[in-house]
Amino acid sequence: MDSIEVNNLTKKFGGFTAVNNVSFKVKRGEIFGFLGANGAGKTTTIKMLCGILTPSSGDALVAGFSVKDQPDMVKRNIGYMSQKFSLYNDLTVSENIEFFGGVYGLESKLFLERKKWALEIAGLRGKEKTITGDLPGGIKQRLALGTAVIHKPQIVFLDEPTSGVDPIARRQFWELINQLAQEDITVIVTTHYLEEAEYCNSLILMDSGEIIARGNVFELKNNYLNKTIYEIECEPTLLTLEILEENNIGDEITMYGNTIHVIAPKKDDVELTIRNALSSQNILLKSVKKIQPTLDDVFVHLLESKNET
Amino acid sequence: MKLNKMRAVAKKEFKQLLRDKRLLFVIFFFPILLLVVFGYAINFDVQHVKLAVLDRDHSPESRLLLEKLNATVYFDVVKTLDSPSEIDEAINRKIAQAVMVIPPDFSKNVNTPLKDAKLQFVIDGIDGNTATIIKNYVDTFTELYSARLNAKFLNRLGKVITPTISVTPLFEFNPDLRSTVFLLPGLIAMILIVTASVTVALSFVREKEHGTEEQLRVSSLNSIELIIGKSLPFILVSVINAAMVLLAGYLLFGVAVKGSLLLLALAVLIFVIASTALGILVSVISDSQQVAFQLASLISMLPSLILSGFIFPIESMPKIIQLFTNLTPATFFIKAIRAIILKGVGLQNFWPQLVYLSLFPIILFGLSSAITKRKMDRA
Structure with missing residues (x-):
């Protein structure tokens, strides 16, 4: 079943089109990643999906409700957390939880259960009376997530939830996101950390308000970069580089420490050419192998080729 | 509109207010300062x-x-x-x-x-x-x-003279022509409109600055629940403030309320709601607490000081300026509470003032929501 179905969603601010005719679907219990640079239209899309910004045209069904016609029903079924960790810094941990519980109108039995849960995931049991502003960033972030889903929504939107948090806290946070997904909550997350994209079941890459790539990590890496990357381990590397360049092998040759990357069109198998070119020379060739492109490779390639056209 | 959601907002706002010692100081110090300044320092009475x-x-x-x-x-x-x-x-x-x-x-x-x-x-x-x-x-x-x-x-010379005509003027409602008596209602108006609009504007803009406003908009809270919930603590504080000033006016200057306390409370309540609405309008326009503070104090203080009839009688202003006096709710509030506090007359004498006063929140809320809508489409 689809948790979210977006059809031709468009948002214009005056003459500027922030989101242009975007369509995609998100399955229930999926971790769905939104990638793209600042200003790519990620946040505007999320705001429309949360029902706080009315689309200029198109529509989206979120948890079965139209963001255009039933924004209030949409809001009731989603949770939202922004990169600002929107908690009240001058309230205590427990007052923050109580406030959001109250705002969502939780009845007391459910509330107590959810409060316990929120304290647990943030690691704040026994510290309910701490002023929220005094908490370290990572803990605040988890508390913010706890309060954002205090009402057990079907879907939660996380807008750059891990910016400004140290790597260990980031890892813990992703464990938490996984835990939510296992409880059948759909998680939509925007990020510009590409290594975080690897944690997502499905991804879209946005640029200038349009989706320019979509799929899971494997599909993105294989369907969008029509090139093969060869990694050559050899000695001496500098001499190897010169020889390869003289022979015009591949499209691009770069040195990475003591290895060399050759990027070549997929259709040509250049492994043999490389071996042949190097065999006649005084070079110790340890290995030549095809490697997986990283998401960085793919996205840089996609954004650059889009700009060229 | 759900009461328990509103209560959650009000409770949170109240806790924040109680924890904000600086703001509390301003809220309760400001009236006392004004009372002393207007009560003692600015004295139009000439004696000795x-x-x-x-x-x-x-x-x-x-x-x-x-x-x-x-x-x-x-x-x-x-x-x-x-x-x-x-x-x-x-x-x-x-x-x-x-x-x-x-x-x-x-x-x-x-x-x-x-x-x-x-x-x-x-x-x-x-x-x-x-x-x-x-x-x-x-x-x-x-x-x-x-x-x-x-x-x-x-x-x-052995003749008795009886005075021909003796004029004994009796100044109604303020027999000794004491300026404190005349100033007190206006003072209450100014204190209320400034404290209510400034604190409410600051409180709303702070949510904007900290990103919690966005969080609230995504929650299932609607704007009426939010506005009422957030304003309630400030309305309460303002009513306490009004009572405090009245009590101080009685203790320090002997100005007692002649009319109905209930009517007075009603007038205060409507005026405080109008002041709150003014604060909300300011918060919609301004994006930082600094701007909100300056704007709110400016547009609440100046008109209530100059145009409301607080110090300068409206009747002696040029006709064109008299029209502008209708722009501040303080004008109507002052007329109403002068009638209640000084004259002690009944509702039939000042109900039009209360009706005009009630128009302010409606107009101000309408304006705020129109501006918000326009802003959201351009954001």
Whole structure:
């Protein structure tokens, strides 16, 4: 079943089109990643999906409700957390939880259960009376997530939830996101950390308000970069580089420490050419192998080729 | 609209308010400061005029005159001068506000029928208002004094004179023409509109600055629940403030409420809601607490000080300016509470003011929501 179905969603601010005719679907219990640079239209899309910004045209069904016609029903079924960790810094941990519980109108039995849960995931049991502003960033972030889903929504939107948090806290946070997904909550997350994209079941890459790539990590890496990357381990590397360049092998040759990357069109198998070119020379060739492109490779390639056209 | 959601918002807002010592200080210190400033420092009443005397007659008559003058609350003889050359100095150096010169022939003329005895008064005219009042005191005093001399004179001749016409003016509602009595209602208005609009504007803009506003908009809270929930604590604080100022007005200046406390509470409530709406309008326009603070204090304080009739009577303003006085809710509130506090009259005398007052929240909320809509489409 689809948790979210977006059809031709468009948002214009005056003459500027922030989101242009975007369509995609998100399955229930999926971790769905939104990638793209600042200003790519990620946040505007999320705001429309949360029902706080009315689309200029198109529509989206979120948890079965139209963001255009039933924004209030949409809001009731989603949770939202922004990169600002929107908690009240001058309230205590427990007052923050109580406030959001109250705002969502939780009845007391459910509330107590959810409060316990929120304290647990943030690691704040026994510290309910701490002023929220005094908490370290990572803990605040988890508390913010706890309060954002205090009402057990079907879907939660996380807008750059891990910016400004140290790597260990980031890892813990992703464990938490996984835990939510296992409880059948759909998680939509925007990020510009590409290594975080690897944690997502499905991804879209946005640029200038349009989706320019979509799929899971494997599909993105294989369907969008029509090139093969060869990694050559050899000695001496500098001499190897010169020889390869003289022979015009591949499209691009770069040195990475003591290895060399050759990027070549997929259709040509250049492994043999490389071996042949190097065999006649005084070079110790340890290995030549095809490697997986990283998401960085793919996205840089996609954004650059889009700009060229 | 759900009550328990509203209660959650109000509870949170109240806790934040109680924890914000700086804001609390401002809320409760500001009224006291204004009360003291307007109650004591700004006093339009003229009493105990400092008077210097140049007595060139040195007669029993001149001494009696001085004695009588000094016995009133209006004049205090602060200095006796020896020569006319000292008059200017006494006025210039602010030793005296007025100098009375008794000419050498005073006693002689007083005792001679059909002869005018003359007295000269030199009054410091820098503050025209005060000078006029002093002149009035002088006129009244000399009139009464000469009437008494006349009576005595005729008595000595064996005739009894009854005063022809005596005017006893009774100033209704403020018999002693004390300015505190006149100022107190306006003071309450200004304190309420400034504290309510500033605190409400700050509280809403803070949510904007910290990103919690966005969080609230995504929650299932609707704007009515949010606005009422957030404003309630400030409305409560403002009502407490009003009660405090009234109590202080009674204790310090003896201004008691003549009319119905219930009607007064009703007027205060409507006015506070209007002030809150003004604060919300400011918060919609401004994006930082700094801007909100300045804008809110400016557009709440200035009109309520200048246009509301608080200090300057609306009736004596030019017609065109009189139109502008309708722009601040303080104008209507002041009229209403003057009627309640000072006159003690019933609703039939000021209900139109309350109706006009009730229009303000409606207009201000409408304006705020229209601006919000426009902003969201451009954001």
